[in-house]
Amino acid sequence: MTQSAAEREIDRLLTLHPKGFDLSLERIRRLLSRLGDPQKRLPPVIHIAGTNGKGSAAAFSRAILEAAGLSVHVHTSPHLVNWHERYRIGQKGGGKLVADDVLADAVGRVAEANAGESITVFEILTAVTFVLFSEHPADVCVIEVGLGGRFDATNVIERPAVSLIMPVSMDHEAYLGDRVELIAAEKAGIIKPGVPVVIGQQESTTALDVILDVAERLDAPAMVYAQDYFGFGENGRMVYQDDSGLMDLPPPRLVGRHQFANAAAAIAAVRTAGFTVSESAVADAMGRVEWPGRMQRLVSGALVDLAPGGSEVWLDGGHNPGAGAVIAEYLAEQEERFPRPVFMIAGMISTKDQFGYFQAFEGLVRHVFTVPVGMSDAGVPANELALRAEAAGLSAEPMASVSNALSLLRETWDPTEPAPRILIGGSLYLAGEVLRENGTPPV
Template identity: 50%
Template sequence: MSQTSDVILQRMTSLHPKIIDLTLDRMWRLLEALGNPQDKLPPVVHIAGTNGKGSTQAMLRAGLEAGGKVVHAYTSPHLARFHERIRLAGELITEDALTEVLDRCYEANGGEEITYFEITTCAGILAMSEVPADYTLLEVGLGGRLDATNVVAKPALTVITSVDYDHQQYLGDTLEAIAGEKAGILKRGVPCVVGRQHEEALEVIEAKAARLGAPLLALGQHWQVSEERGRLVYQDDHGLLDLPRPVLPGPHQIDNAGGVIAGLRYLGFGETECEAAMTQAEWPARMQRMTSGSLVDLAGTCELWLDGGHNPAAGEAMAGTLSAMAKKPTHMICGMLSTKDVKGYLRPLARHGDSLTAFEIPDETATLPAAVTATEARAVGFAEVTEAPDIRSAIRNIAEAHPGSRILICGSLYLAGHVIRENLA
């Protein structure tokens, strides 16, 4: 009997180096053994940034597909199933196709050390190189310069969404250092769409672009975007667009949408595709209203929302989203990883949450103990803080004590994946 993708993925974890050194050497070795599939991809749009990468990819895909284009997409991490990471010609990769490319990558690697993300990225690239499409959307996993996706010599376009603090242990502890890593996806002569940036981050990106002769399409310089009377207004040298507001919730999506429109217009698409990017994008676990499933049933008369943001900028974005929503008592359920800036994430949310229930993310070795999350929540100003042993208990307790309120589950994409799986149970 052939092995399932889950079995092969588990086997791949044994190849992981004892010490993670950020390098592309392992990628180049395996790609060479696979026949350099990165050189055979349909035209690539490469997307980096701290927050907004996934939303940007989702809107770009919606716009391109509305224009009749066939689109591959690669993203990480997955929420419920690994297959979500690889979208071939518009559809999630099948179990048979995934098993086949994972097997080929495992064999070609020959037992050498390689990280889980590197070997699975090679599998995604291999799969996408062998299925015809018009575009490939590649989302960076971490950083940019030494990220496993940064192996395409000449993308059609690069995108850098907002740069902020995250993964400092790998990318550096200043915005300039982090921006330098993100700017590593810039390629000589390839235009780059640049979203809203702190001044010090933008200076680093501009300097790198100047050295490479990479034209920038930057917010505030080459295009403007704003929300006016519930509509999105975009303007650049080609004129003004008056479009529906993005269906992805939150004020921060206005900037992400502007970058998407800039990219679509550069690629030669018009108002129809730009409107579809606003109205047809889907991106789960980004301020997602859950409408059916066992957890929704458990919530009773409460609204159930899910968000996978996990760094200070994501906390700010979610606070902005909550400010723009109808006023309603909001009770948060939070689980985070120990590698994250918990205080930085929770601080902007404290003024929006009537309570916070802390719990540990199941089956995650790096989960933060519930007691620590609770302590940090109190420290930043949450008035009512409790702990729960699991997600169902947390939801049940809030639903019984505060019927008709808003329940927001947040703090980690790994938590979001757990919630999505539980909701299907």
């Protein structure tokens, strides 16, 4: 496959600088200073941290703001198929992924300014975010944290319009700590003195207490889910409520009960940031919101064609026990309403809690096919991953690829049974591979 100009620039950087994370703000501050501090010339920023739900909150925020007629820059990470997905350039009528020549030029200028000094590629790509978003006019920026918060490269934003902290749970323990209160403290590092913070639904009261302690210490007004604002399903609708009143909305297009809380957090963040959005705009946003690779129904494509006829094929990049729990909850609800045999095709990387992820699906999934994750050097071999799934109480066997697993299902399927419900998941790297191979990359 022919590489684009931006991909060639980034690949060159990957040979020169570390791919991983080295949590510090010194290097990116030095680089941004050389670039004229573009992070100080941004439109108002909604800054989002959390373990799960960051991407959904960014997608809801963008949809709400665009439905209100605003232009919205959006930075998310990681990407699924192409680097360009990390940079959505705002424009009236809906933002577009950055053009390849524009991205290649920005990457080249940032790399030149760095002049070969020690830095991580993620820090360079974050500096690219600030360059792009400062050079293209827009009404608002939605910026997702890459890892943690306190020392994440995006945390050079000195005064966002609002900080948004989504659900916090165990993940990235090697970088953030092995207790939920340590992880919560890192996420709460995006809170700035006097800047309001919206706190999404937290399963852990310990995490919530840590975040609130930081907010109080910094005199940052806090708006807490289930205390200051609410979002829930009722009679096939979504109800949102805060001190300003109640909204009766369509259910979010993103599936799963947890998306009601994610949508509510985004509504609260947009309002707290000072943007006036009508109920009709929010309603419109609930029906148009998109977030690829997160409980995404694949309805066509090269891989879908390999599955047994009539199958439901779902793709989700969630990769920790918290994500496993919300995916399993949605599948269990579907199983009650529309019973089908449930199968899983899973690939994971070694830094994730594989046992904890699989445990959520015990008693729900009939069989797991484990596959390699080709896009990551840290992919767990399929035979080892099958053993982890079995230890969590699941029936499992290794396969060479997603396409092999789907083909085997098709060849061995009993036509007297309902067509299966198939979840492909366990890794954002795997989600990217699947979207590429299926021919349905994000746009």
